[in-house]
Structure formats: structure tokens, C-alpha cells
Amino acid sequence: MDPIYILMIIAGAAVGFGTDRFLLKRSVNKKLKEAEEQRKLIIKEAEVTADSIKKDKILEAKEKFLKLKTEFEEEANRKKNQIISNENKLKQRESNLSKQFEQNKRKEAEMESAKENLQAQIEIVQKRKEEYEKLKDQQVTILEKVSNLTAEEAKSQLVQTLKDEARTDASAHIKDIMEEAKMTATKEAKKIVLQTIQRTATEHAIENCVSVFNLESDDVKGKIIGREGRNIRALEAATGVEIIVDDTPEAIIISGFDPVRREIARLSLHRLVQDGRIHPARIEEIVGKTTKNIEEEIVEIGERTVIDLGIHGLHPELIKLIGRMRFRSSYGQNLLQHSREVAKLCATLASELGLNPKLAKRAGLLHDIGKVWPDEPEKPHAIIGMELAQKYKENPEVCNAIGAHHDEIEMTSMISPIIQACDAISGSRPGARREIMEQYLKRLKELEEVALSFDGVNKCYAIQAGRELRVLVDADNVSDKKAGELSFTISQKIEKDMQYPGQIKVTVIRETRAVAFAK
Numbered sequence: 264m265d266p267i268y269i270l271m272i273i274a275g276a277a278v279g280f281g282t283d284r285f286l287l288k289r290s291v292n293k294k295l296k297e298a299e300e301q302r303k304l305i306i307k308e309a310e311v312t313a314d315s316i317k318k319d320k321i322l323e324a325k326e327k328f329l330k331l332k333t334e335f336e337e338e339a340n341r342k343k344n345q346i347i348s349n350e351n352k353l354k355q356r357e358s359n360l361s362k363q364f365e366q367n368k369r370k371e372a373e374m375e376s377a378k379e380n381l382q383a384q385i386e387i388v389q390k391r392k393e394e395y396e397k398l399k400d401q402q403v404t405i406l407e408k409v410s411n412l413t414a415e416e417a418k419s420q421l422v423q424t425l426k427d428e429a430r431t432d433a434s435a436h437i438k439d440i441m442e443e444a445k446m447t448a449t450k451e452a453k454k455i456v457l458q459t460i461q462r463t464a465t466e467h468a469i470e471n472c473v474s475v476f477n478l479e480s481d482d483v484k485g486k487i488i489g490r491e492g493r494n495i496r497a498l499e500a501a502t503g504v505e506i507i508v509d510d511t512p513e514a515i516i517i518s519g520f521d522p523v524r525r526e527i528a529r530l531s532l533h534r535l536v537q538d539g540r541i542h543p544a545r546i547e548e549i550v551g552k553t554t555k556n557i558e559e560e561i562v563e564i565g566e567r568t569v570i571d572l573g574i575h576g577l578h579p580e581l582i583k584l585i586g587r588m589r590f591r592s593s594y595g596q597n598l599l600q601h602s603r604e605v606a607k608l609c610a611t612l613a614s615e616l617g618l619n620p621k622l623a624k625r626a627g628l629l630h631d632i633g634k635v636w637p638d639e640p641e642k643p644h645a646i647i648g649m650e651l652a653q654k655y656k657e658n659p660e661v662c663n664a665i666g667a668h669h670d671e672i673e674m675t676s677m678i679s680p681i682i683q684a685c686d687a688i689s690g691s692r693p694g695a696r697r698e699i700m701e702q703y704l705k706r707l708k709e710l711e712e713v714a715l716s717f718d719g720v721n722k723c724y725a726i727q728a729g730r731e732l733r734v735l736v737d738a739d740n741v742s743d744k745k746a747g748e749l750s751f752t753i754s755q756k757i758e759k760d761m762q763y764p765g766q767i768k769v770t771v772i773r774e775t776r777a778v779a780f781a782k
Contacts, residue, residue, distance in 0.1 A: 298360055352729065386662050475517045476532050484508050485543045487515065487532070497543035501550040502528040522590035523561075534707060543544055561586035568599065574625055578655035587635040598635070602628050603724075608685035613678060625679045626664035627725055629657070630682050633665075645671045687730065714753050714769075718747075731768040738775045746773045 279320060417428050478484065488495050495506055504526045506518035531553045535541050538549075562579075563584030569577055577585075588599035609627035610620040633647030649666030660676035667674045668683045707725040714723035714734045719741040723734045734753065736746060750771040757767055 274710045287661050307693075319625050348430050380496055380593055425437060476517055476529050478513045478536070481513060484515070486539075489541065489543075493543060494541050494546065498528065498531070498550070502530045503530065522592070523557060523587065526590060527557055530557070561589070564589045564599070568579065568603065568628070572603065572628060574606075574622060574628060576619075577625075581629065581632065581651070581655055581657075583652070584632050584635050586633070592634050598631055602631055604689045605630060605685045608688060609678070612685060616681070618677055618681070622658060622660060623664075623681055625658070626661040626678055626682050627685055629661065630665050630668050630686060643669065645669045670768070706761070706763060710757065710763075710767070713756055713760065717753060719744070719749070729763065729767065731770060733770065734771045735771050736771055738773050741773055743773060746771045 269532075323752055336588060346679075400754070435609070487498075487506075495508065499506055505518040506528065507518060509516070510661040515532070521591050529548065530544070531550045533551050534553065536547065562583050564587070565582035565584070567584060569575070574685050585602070588602055589597070591598040593597070601659040604682050606624045606627035610624035613620040613623035629652060630646065631644065632651055633642075633644035633649075636644075636647050636651065645666050645668055649662050649672070652665050658679055663672070663674065663676045664682040666672045667676075667679045670683075674680060674683075707729050710725045710729060710732055711723050714720055714732055719736045719738055723732060725732055728746075732749070732753070736749065741749065750769045754767070755770045755771070757763075
């Protein structure tokens with residue numbers, strides 16, 4: 264190839280390369296410039312976005328901080344209140360512990376004093392015991408010198424002699440005694456009851472629902488009534504009784520079903536009349552003092568009663584209820600006198616039958632304690648008395664005897680039938696309760712007539728002084744089921760139509776008899 268052509272090609276290529284390079288450089292510069300502008304734009308947008316995100320994050324952080332701050336303050340307040348409450352409880356406990364410590368300290372001092380007194384009493388008893396032992400030894404020495412026997416030898420001889428005599432007598436009489444006991448058991452039982460009744464006699468007081476307060480002059484009635492009756496209204500409101508001021512000369516009537524209230528009213532009137540100052544404030548003061556005195560007298564009566572009967576270890580509340588019996592009557596018979604009489608009867612019967620007389624006497628005194636319980640719930644007085652005895656830790660046999668003396672519960676003790684029998688003896692015998700013979704006979708006759716008025720009844724008998732009604736029915740016309748219904752119907756009619764002391768047991772007897780004749 265021609266060198267010149269070659270050079271021309273090289274020169275053309277060089278010129279084209281230079282032009283392309285210039286254009287490439289120009290394009291690159293343009294791209295760089297665009298890229299720079301785009302970079303600045305992106306950086307600017309990034310800065311704007313970063314500022315927005317920064318602001319959002321700052322707001323979010325502030326909100327979270329405020330929320331955490333609020334929760335922290337609430338928690339702090341709660342803990343602060345809890346701490347204050349705990350501090351108050353600790354202070355209260357500290358105060359209670361201080362009071363308890365003082366009480367314990369005072370009790371320790373009392374116990375120490377009681378211990379010293381007990382120690383002194385023990386020393387006295389010990390000295391007396393030593394003196395008794397010395398005296399006993401002296402007497403034994405004198406007896407040994409007189410009898411030329413030692414105490415052990417004399418005791419041995421006496422015991423042997425008694426054993427021989429007992430064996431001989433037992434062998435000789437045991438058969439006769441058993442036969443005689445079988446033959447005379449009923450007779451001896453009646454004899455024991457009659458002897459018990461004869462050996463036990465107490466006074467009987469008749470209580471009413473009205474007390475009479477005597478005056479020295481009728482001029483005092485005006486002071487007692489007061490201006491527009493304010494004094495008498497204040498007295499009635501304070502004592503709970505009705506005071507009747509009428510034309511009865513030199514007398515005022517005090518009416519009320521509660522004997523304790525009547526006695527308080529009577530004593531208060533006596534003090535007011537003696538003092539001469541009768542106005543509502545003075546009346547309230549005198550009634551308050553009299554009530555306190557009566558309560559003290561009730562306790563004193565109860566203590567004197569248990570001392571007279573030789574009963575020990577009764578709870579103070581039971582003693583107080585025994586004192587209240589003095590102001591309560593049952594069908595005209597004073598309740599305390601009735602209970603004292605029953606207690607003595609029970610002790611005598613228990614002794615005759617070989618039972619514990621002290622336990623029987625205790626149950627006899629407490630058998631009607633439910634009648635003077637002030638709350639008077641809707642329960643039989645026997646059940647109330649039993650619950651009171653159980654509450655104050657009385658012997659279970661005593662509790663059962665109290666609850667079962669009107670057959671309210673089942674008898675589980677040997678002394679329970681004794682209490683029931685002695686209660687019937689004391690309440691039913693002539694003169695014990697305020698009921699003349701004609702009225703008594705009339706009541707028994709009416710009782711039998713009530714039962715005879717029903718269909719199917721053949722005969723009826725009022726027994727146990729009117730405490731039980733036995734009804735004999737026709738077995739052909741009255742079934743077993745109807746017999747039960749008949750006993751309930753008769754008891755309801757008696758409750759509705761008649762007035763009677765205590766309770767009446769209605770027993771319906773139905774029996775079938777088959778009769779044939781051998782010829």
C-alpha cells in the first residue's frame with residue numbers, strides 16, 4: 264500500500280480521535296455537573312427528611328418522657344400513701360402493744376400479789392397440817408399404850424373382824440333381801456316419794472300483777488301526778504309500768520306484768536315521797552339508783568340461795584338469774600321458792616335412790632332458769648335453760664335434766680326423771696299454786712269433755728294432776744294414721760279453748776282386742 268495513503272489514514276484517525284475525545288470530555292463534564300447537582304439535591308432532600316425525622320423523634324421522645332414521668336409520679340404517690348398507711352398501722356400496733364404491755368404488767372403484779380397470798384395460805388395450811396400430824400401421833404401413842412397393840416395390829420384385827428361379820432351377814436340375808444326387794448319395790452318407791460314430800464316444806468308466796476303503794480295522805484297524789492301529768496308520765500316511762508291514781512283512799516296502784524319493774528317503781532315512789540322533791544329529772548335519778556340497788560339485791564338473793572342450798576361453783580350469770588326468780592311467779596307460785604323446793608326434793612330422792620344428791624340439787628335449782636332469761640326468744644323455757652347451762656359449762660347431766668323436764672328432749676341421765684317428778688310434785692300438789700279445788704276439778708272435767716267431743720273416742724282420763732290426757736279410741740273406726748291426727752287435733756283445741764298451767768301431754772291409745780268364749 265502507498266505510504267502516503269497510510270499516513271493520510273493515520274492523520275484522519277488522529278483527527279477523529281481528537282474530536283471524539285473532546286466530545287467525550289465535554290459529555291463527561293456535563294454528566295459530572297448533572298451528577299453534582301443531583302447530589303446536592305439529594306443531600307438537600309436528605310437534610311430536610313432528617314430534620315423532619317429528628318423533630319418527630321424529639322416529639323416522640325418528649326411524649327414518652329412525659330408518660331414515664333407521669334407513671335413514675337403516680338407510682339411514687341402510691342408508694343408514699345402505702346408508706347404513710349403502713350406507718351399509721353405501725354403506730355396503732357405500737358399503741359396497742361403499749362396498752363397490752365401495761366395490762367400484762369398490771370396482771371403480772373396482780374398475779375404476783377395473788378401468788379404471795381396463796382403462798383401465805385399454803386404456809387398456814389402446812390403449819391396446821393403439821394400440828395394435826397403431831398396431835399394425831401400423840402393420840403395414836405396414847406391408844407397404843409391403852410390397848411397394848413400397835414396401830415397396824417389394831418387396824419388388821421378390826422378389818423378382819425368386819426370382813427368375817429360381813430360375809431356371815433351377807434350369806435344369811437342376801438336371799439331374803441332379794442326376795443323382799445322384789446315384793447316391796449313398788450311399796451318402797453311410794454314410801455320414798457311420800458317421805459320426800461313430807462320432809463320438804465317451804466313457804467309459798469302468791470304473786471300478782473298489781474302492787475299497792477300506801478300513802479300517808481291523799482295530798483301527795485297531786486305531787487306524784489305533777490303539772491299536766493308530767494311527773495306520772497316520766498315515772499311510767501322510766502320504770503315501764505302503769506301507775507293508776509284513782510279514788511282509792513291513801514293508795515296508788517302499780518300495774519305491770521314484770522315484778523322487778525313493779526318493785527323498782529314502788530321503791531322509787533317511796534323514796535320520792537320521803538324526799539318531797541318530785542320532778543322528771545329527780546324521778547330519773549331516783550329510778551336509776553333504785554334499779555342499781557335492785558340489781559345488787561338480785562345478785563345478793565342468788566348468792567344467799569346457793570349458800571343456803573350448799574351449791575358451789577355456779578357461774579355469776581346463773582346466780583344473777585336465780586336472784587331474778589324471786590321477782591317472778593308461775594301460776595301464783597313464786598318461782599324461787601318453787602325451785603328451792605324442787606332442789607330439796609331432788610336431793611332427797613337422789614339420796615334415797617343412791618344417786619348423786621349434789622348434782623340432783625343443782626339441776627333442781629336450775630330447771631326453770633329459762634323462765635327468767637330477759638331476751639325471751641321463741642323457745643320453750645326448758646330448752647333456753649339447757650342452752651344457758653351449756654353456755655356456762657354446767658355438768659352434761661344437769662343440762663340434760665333441765666332440757667328434758669318437760670320432755671322437750673330425750674332423757675340421757677339418771678337424774679332427769681327425778682327432776683321431772685319433783686317438778687310435778689312441787690307444782691301439782693294442793694296449795695302450791697293459786698287454784699282452788701273447785702276450779703281444779705272443773706278444769707279436769709273440761710279437759711276430758713274436750714276429748715270426748717271428737718268422733719271415735721270411747722273414754723278419756725285426765726291424769727297426773729291434769730298434765731296428761733289419755734284418750735282411748737275405737738279401733739274399728741279410728742286407724743293408726745287417724746289416731747296420730749286425732750292427738751294433734753285435740754292438743755290444738757285444748758290450746759285454743761282452755762287455760763292451764765305448764766303443758767298437757769295428749770296420748771291417744773288404739774288397741775285391737777279379739778274375744779272368744781270356750782264352752
